[in-house]
Amino acid sequence: MSWISADQALSLLGTKPQTLYANVSRGRIAARSDPDDPRRSLYRQDDVERLAARQKGRRPATTVAAESIAWGEPVLETAISTVANGHFYIRGKDVAALAKTATLEDMAAFLWNAPGPVDFAAVTSIGSSAGLIAAYRQIAELAATQMPPIGRARSVLIKDATLVVSLVASAITGARSGPVHERLATQWQRPDAANSLRCALVLLSEHELNASTFAARVTASTGAPLAAAVLSGLAALSGPLHGTASLSMGALIRDAKRHGVEAAVSSLLRQGRPLPCFGHRLYPDHDIRAPALLATFEVPKLFAELAKVGEAMSGEKPNIDFALSALVAAYDLPEDAPLQIFALARSVGWLAHALEQIETGALIRPRARYVGVPTPPPSLPL
Incomplete structure (x- = not known):
């Protein structure tokens, strides 16, 4: 997951800072504090690039709708x-x-x-x-x-x-x-x-x-x-x-026990692989559910070290799946x-x-955007 500066984001978007901030407040672009300078913000690159692509020209409604299904703008209204x-x-x-x-x-x-x-x-x-x-x-x-x-x-x-x-x-x-x-x-x-x-x-x-x-x-x-x-x-x-996302912590935990936390974390990152159970696309800073759960029990030492080293090396914080994995370890619960x-x-x-x-009273029935074998043209009337 890549993060870019405000100047880089504005360059890609071709907009004023106010528009960038408005997109952040509406949840279209995720933002987080710059670890090197807390006074500045960083912006998720793929969110910026997605919006920049939209602004290059008005696209068909089918394309917009298709992108909305995958981490896009809400597709349903809810009061929940x-x-x-x-x-x-x-x-x-x-x-x-x-x-x-x-x-x-x-x-x-x-x-x-x-x-x-x-x-x-x-x-x-x-x-x-x-x-x-x-x-x-x-x-x-x-x-x-x-x-x-x-x-x-x-x-x-x-x-x-x-x-x-x-x-x-x-x-x-x-x-x-x-x-x-x-x-x-x-x-x-x-x-x-x-x-x-x-x-x-x-x-x-x-x-x-x-x-x-x-x-x-x-x-x-x-x-x-x-x-x-x-x-x-x-x-x-x-x-x-x-x-079952929390199960993805298993290999990282085994490597941390065998080779040490820093070695296990750096090995994943050097391979270009994200840390499992760190970061969440909906939360620009951190998944607030994780600290709320972690505060209710004594976090095992290995998990505490993984949280600290993982954040320092990746810039991402543990999410709720990390907290669930730590909960299982703390109380020796079933896998x-x-x-x-x-x-x-x-x-x-x-x-x-x-x-x-x-x-x-409405039926949820999206349409598909067909990209298969071309269909034959309609026959002309005689």
Whole structure:
């Protein structure tokens, strides 16, 4: 990830400084402080080049729309959350502040605009095994039988949403009742981790229009049951570029233990490879969720050194996936604990977006820009 000075950015854009600053404030160009001179700012080069390309001439709407899908301007309106000024806000409240005391149950009531408290106690029997496989199975079965949302009152849909998360929570924790973070801590036999797990669940409950949330909204826009929207989110979450990103820390940690932190970090950077779990494109300075979670437990020495050396060498700071990896190491949690936490927490956010999408009554149906074998021209009338 390359960063350039204001002069370089202005040269590429051919605009006045005020226009550059306006693009930063609107989230079109990421900015960060210059490590060598905190009074100055640096700007993400690929963002600047993307805008510069746009300004060379008005392009077809299809091209603009296609670029918007990949880290472009928002493609859907939402009143649920946004990243602004280096912070993440859920319904106008800073998530880092919410994570100090809120529970996942609190976040569900808040995100869904529920009329009262939400309880994720199990309402059906739980299988003998607990974990992600059980969660996928439970939600898939519910998706095949749950009623579609069209024509049903919001109060009834919130009951449906509560049932969906209750099934996920019961399948992952193996417990029928109690706050979800305490059920997780009990399942993993780590009672001391309960508060950190609570914080992680809140921080991960929602994150704007990420890939899994978009998948959930697309499904909800068809009129499919809420469980189907969550099933779509779970499928998207399973990818290495999303919910399992923290696993990419494994090789770096092994190399750091074997050769030392500086050697491990420099080896990656010399190969032109970015440090896994450092930096986040939505945050110009740092992913604010990471320090919020790291503050809830004693960070293992190796991770503390990786954070310090990695930032010094790359200029990027640890993100939430780094914090989840450190959490696993600190409490000796299962290797797939980050994905289980992610799936349970984000189910709440997916449902908030599904409920919002249902209210719009609109189908999300983009068009494709065909670039394949040319089609034959239309035949002329005789």
